[in-house]
Amino acid sequence: MANAGIPIVEPKGKLGVLTVGLGAVATTMIAGVEAVRRKLALPIGSMTQMGTIRLGKRTEKRVPKIKDFVPLASLDDLVFGSWDLFTDNAYEAALKAGVLDNRLVEQLKDFLVTIQPMSAAFEQKWVKRLHPDNLKTGATKMDLAEQIMEDIRQFKKRSGADRLVIIWCASTELFTEPCPVHQTLEVFEEGLRTNSPDIPPSMLYAYAALKLGVPFANGAPHLTVDIPALTNLAIEKHIPICGKDFKSGQTFMKTLLAPGLKLKLLGLKGWFSTNILGNRDGEVLDDPENFKSKEETKSSVLERCIQPDIYPELYGSYFHKVRIEYYPPRGDAKESWDNLDIFGWLGYPMQIKVNFQCRDSILAAPMALDLVLFLDLAQRCPEMAKKGIQEWLSLYFKGPQVAAGLYPEHDVFIQVMKLKNTLRYLRGEELITHLGLEYYD
Numbered sequence: 148m149a150n151a152g153i154p155i156v157e158p159k160g161k162l163g164v165l166t167v168g169l170g171a172v173a174t175t176m177i178a179g180v181e182a183v184r185r186k187l188a189l190p191i192g193s194m195t196q197m198g199t200i201r202l203g204k205r206t207e208k209r210v211p212k213i214k215d216f217v218p219l220a221s222l223d224d225l226v227f228g229s230w231d232l233f234t235d236n237a238y239e240a241a242l243k244a245g246v247l248d249n250r251l252v253e254q255l256k257d258f259l260v261t262i263q264p265m266s267a268a269f270e271q272k273w274v275k276r277l278h279p280d281n282l283k284t285g286a287t288k289m290d291l292a293e294q295i296m297e298d299i300r301q302f303k304k305r306s307g308a309d310r311l312v313i314i315w316c317a318s319t320e321l322f323t324e325p326c327p328v329h330q331t332l333e334v335f336e337e338g339l340r341t342n343s344p345d346i347p348p349s350m351l352y353a354y355a356a357l358k359l360g361v362p363f364a365n366g367a368p369h370l371t372v373d374i375p376a377l378t379n380l381a382i383e384k385h386i387p388i389c390g391k392d393f394k395s396g397q398t399f400m401k402t403l404l405a406p407g408l409k410l411k412l413l414g415l416k417g418w419f420s421t422n423i424l425g426n427r428d429g430e431v432l433d434d435p436e437n438f439k440s441k442e443e444t445k446s447s448v449l450e451r452c453i454q455p456d457i458y459p460e461l462y463g464s465y466f467h468k469v470r471i472e473y474y475p476p477r478g479d480a481k482e483s484w485d486n487l488d489i490f491g492w493l494g495y496p497m498q499i500k501v502n503f504q505c506r507d508s509i510l511a512a513p514m515a516l517d518l519v520l521f522l523d524l525a526q527r528c529p530e531m532a533k534k535g536i537q538e539w540l541s542l543y544f545k546g547p548q549v550a551a552g553l554y555p556e557h558d559v560f561i562q563v564m565k566l567k568n569t570l571r572y573l574r575g576e577e578l579i580t581h582l583g584l585e586y587y588d
């Protein structure tokens with residue numbers, strides 16, 4: 148049933164976008180927005196810019212663009228800031244990342260040089276492969292979090308932004324399980340004051356954001372906001388949060404294929420996924436402890452898509468292996484290979500091979516942009532903001548953040564329906580169920 152529509156405050160003034168990390172993904176997103184603003188290129192891959200949404204019955208032929216259907220901030224109103232471990236401005240960082248054509252980066256140089264990263268909160272043990280030169284110092288983790296809060300206030304003042312969103316586009320930290328210090332805000336804050344070894348830098352940024360009422364998305368696989376202390380803070384203060392780990396390349400393909408196997412009731416004996424990647428992200432992930440964070444999010448999607456508990460004869464005992472190999476010559480041009488050993492009618496074996504020659508940050512940049520714009524939308528909609536966790540954004544993540552005790556939906560077809568039905572609900576349109584009978588009365 149349609150409702151009367153949910154109140155959403157119009158996006159007035161500038162939206163400040165703060166990226167933690169000014170590496171390949173962040174510079175590709177920022178430079179890309181400017182290229183689109185200057186009409187040098189199209190925002191391909193961005194749901195908020197090019198996506199459409201069907202409304203009402205198929206016979207009504209109402210299919211507006213999403214950006215014309217819900218009140219999103221305009222690209223012209225975005226202003227950018229960042230933190231990074233290195234002092235390179237966005238122009239220098241984009242050249243080093245080597246994702247975009249040098250010619251395009253040169254065309255945007257006057258804009259990119261204005262984005263100079265603020266100094267970072269960092270601790271070497273969480274990312275061993277990088278050796279930074281642009282760091283904050285402080286006696287305690289609370290001191291560092293307070294410095295980040297001051298950075299956020301100063302950025303807001305100097306950029307003239309009315310609203311802010313923060314997105315983690317920084318390196319993957321080493322794997323950690325939720326610990327006692329992550330459980331409540333009280334013990335977490337005590338941990339900040341006493342330098343708990345279980346609080347990584349990413350949690351300092353997330354804590355600072357939430358304390359100041361700024362929505363936060365996490366594009367990497369480590370926990371960050373996905374701990375009770377910070378999730379509850381977001382819910383209490385009505386601040387949208389979401390994560391973890393952009394679902395951009397191989398895992399996106401996996402969550403396209405796996406639901407297909409299940410709907411055809413084809414069995415699975417094994418799925419081997421490997422990648423070669425040569426950018427700084429690949430270098431960080433070459434450390435087994437950092438890779439373990441990625442392995443967790445990359446591996447869990449398959450289990451949820453094929454549901455071995457419900458289909459034991461088909462998926463009860465399959466072998467799943469995921470590898471990432473650091474191979475510098477490739478830079479950002481990642482290549483992935485998947486081999487699926489499957490079986491069909493009467494158990495006869497078959498194989499599927501997928502070779503995806505992608506560009507990691509070209510896939511991730513529009514996702515980062517969409518997350519920023521959708522989180523800002525959620526912040527302007529009190530009914531959404533008060534939920535804290537924005538599960539409707541699951542489509543963007545390998546490890547979607549969901550309410551405690553709930554399993555995440557990984558199937559992309561469910562995820563996209565979830566996202567679009569949420570938008571329909573916000574605007575008081577009928578939800579589309581794809582019931583097979585409705586045109587035949």
Ligand SMILES: NC(=O)c1ccc[n+]([C@@H]2O[C@H](COP(=O)([O-])OP(=O)(O)OC[C@H]3O[C@@H](n4cnc5c(N)ncnc54)[C@H](O)[C@@H]3O)[C@@H](O)[C@H]2O)c1
Pocket residue numbers: 167168169170171172173230231232233244267268269270274277315316317318319348349366367368392393394395396426427428507508510511
């Ligand atoms: N590109 C993709 O398709 C994709 C997909 C999923 C996840 N991711 C994740 O997105 C993140 C960014 O990827 P990328 O390719 O841009 O990596 P990158 O290495 O090019 O950039 C990351 C930047 O973060 C900075 N950094 C690290 N720790 C920091 C800290 N504590 N504070 C501030 N800055 C810090 C680094 O100096 C670096 O410049 C990675 O965690 C990656 O795993 C990327």
